[in-house]
Amino acid sequence: MQFIDQAEVQVQAGDGGDGLVAFRREKYVPAGGPSGGNGGRGGSVILQTVENLQTLLDFRYNHLFKAENGQRGGPNNRTGASGSDRIIEVPCGTMVYDADTDELLGDLVEPGQTLCVAQGGKGGLGNQHFLSNRNRAPERALPGLPGESRFLRLELKLLAEVGIIGLPNAGKSTLIAALSAARPKIADYPFTTLVPNLGVVRKPTGDGTVFADIPGLIEGAHQGTGLGHDFLRHVERTRLLLHLVDATSADPIADYTIIQQELQAYGHGLAERRQILALNKLDAASWDAQTLDEIVAQLEKLSQEPVFLISAVTRSGLDALMNQVWQFLEQMQVDEEMLPISIGSGSRE
Template identity: 70%
Template sequence: MQFIDRVEINVVAGKGGDGIVAFRREKFVPAGGPAGGNGGDGGSVILEATDDLQTLLDLKFEHVFKADNGKRGGRKNMTGARGSDRLIKVPCGTIVINTETEAIVGDLVEPRQQLVVAKGGKGGLGNRFFLSNRNRAPEHSLPGLEGEEFSLRLELKLIAAVGIIGLPNAGKSTLISVLSSARPKVANYPFTTLVPNLGVVAKPSGDGVVFADIPGLIEGAHMGIGLGHDFLRHVERTRLLIHLVDITSEQPLVDYETIQAELNAYGHSLPNKPQILVLNKLDAVDDDYVAEITNQFKQAINIEPILISAVTKQGLDRLLQQVWPQLAELEEAARLEKLDPSKALNPALNPEASSNISDFDLGADNELSGNELNDGSSNRPDHSDHIDQSELENSALENAGL
């Protein structure tokens, strides 16, 4: 299956149905009052995260997603049917970005988490709404409003607890294949892996932990050289990194420093992400050479690397003994941070506990509202500009019996 981690789509919400002008025409009531119903609201476009998908491939060939329009109102004050929503399934880890403003609309990380990305237009008002003491037979109604329309970019950042990074041909795919049941393509040449591979590694407790084999990074990756930005983006969500270095290369320490420089240059959270340094291909060198390279790392960065051979599985138990306690500490810290609302980076991107539906149009007090999505001007107006205030007041007083 082809791995696609970035697509652009257009989302178009449904138009609200028109309100109508109608009057009661019943036996013995030849001149009844207004009875025109309101139009139904247009359907919305909603994204929903799911564990069943690992790529955005399904969205690559369909670029426009439309919700249904609301139905027009009916006689006898019948409200038109609401338009059906358009539900789009995306992988967990999908970030939604408005292409016009480059604002982050939302971040879908939990299964079944939803995000309304285009709201349906309000249904128009029927003439029954305009009944007042001064106007007993209103003959006007309002059309339904257009739904929101946006151009969005979806970017997938794989959700994995542990990421395996390193230069091309360091043995990352071999390592994930022996640690898990994943079967990535493995060959003795650089850039064999062109897309991230996921594998589930069993903890001593029996629980599974997702590891990600991040395709080989090269010098200049932070500037987008090769597929640098695409690969580095997937590193962001990991809690812990296994930095794999080929001990048989000409300069293992330089290889390590190259990757570190790319992480630092890319920024975001990568420079501070915890790492475990691992020297691979121990089976291909003698003990004296291993001691020499290990000493180089100790002197240069004051770190003693873990020595393994992914091919012979030598040292893998020791590696996992380092991974599990560090990962447990990081997960506990993340859990405590999640419980502290003051540490939330953007409240608008965190759905309330009472609902799993996120909506960017959260009002003027929130950072990400629908207005921000189209650069300061909402394209989902309400009917307030079309309704005479005195008619509203008279209608309200009459309905209250005053």
């Protein structure tokens, strides 16, 4: 399945049905009067999130979505049938923009969440609506109003609590494969991963946490170089970043600095996002113990965080790394729950 995370579509709501001009013609009813019914409302176009979608592939070849028009009013004051709404299923994490004004219409993150992006037109009034003491036989009715039409830009930002970042071939896919049931493509060359991979990692409590393996960033990614420009947006949703540095690299310090500079240049608060730093591929590193200690010391000085020494292939050091991940996520949850209380207590003083 192809991973598509951007799409442009046109949505067209249904037009309202026309009102009807009609008069009652019944036996033994000498003064029948007007009986034209109102037109039915046009159907609306509604986006709805579902859990079983992970891509916007359905919108690659289908760009127009129309709802049903309302029916014309009927005689005997019968209102026309309303048009059926058009329900469009999208994956969780879809952001909806008006393509003409660039206005954000909605951010759909919860399963089952809905957003009306085009309102159906109102049905026209039949001539029975215009009956009055001065006009006992109105011969006018109103046409239905047209439904809204919009061009939309859909952007998918994957929903994951932990994003795994690093230069190409840092071992991100190997790590997510070791931690979860995900089976991404793994090979000994850069840019093996061309799309983000999601994996559910079980906590000690049994709950699942979604990890996202973000395709390799390189220098200049924020300007469109390599693959990072296309996938940096997926890091925005994460609460915690797991930064892997390749221990077999010629200069691990420079590798770390490149990623930090790209996060800073991209903006959106990524550089301030909490990170856990891990030096991966220790099983294949050729550094002597003293040099490795110097590298770790420099990384700790730059990051102001402890550096975890791991090997995703042999699973060495993963227990300590994951314990730190769970502690950080738990602390973030506590901080988020305490935040409204602290704001409220401050306002009362």
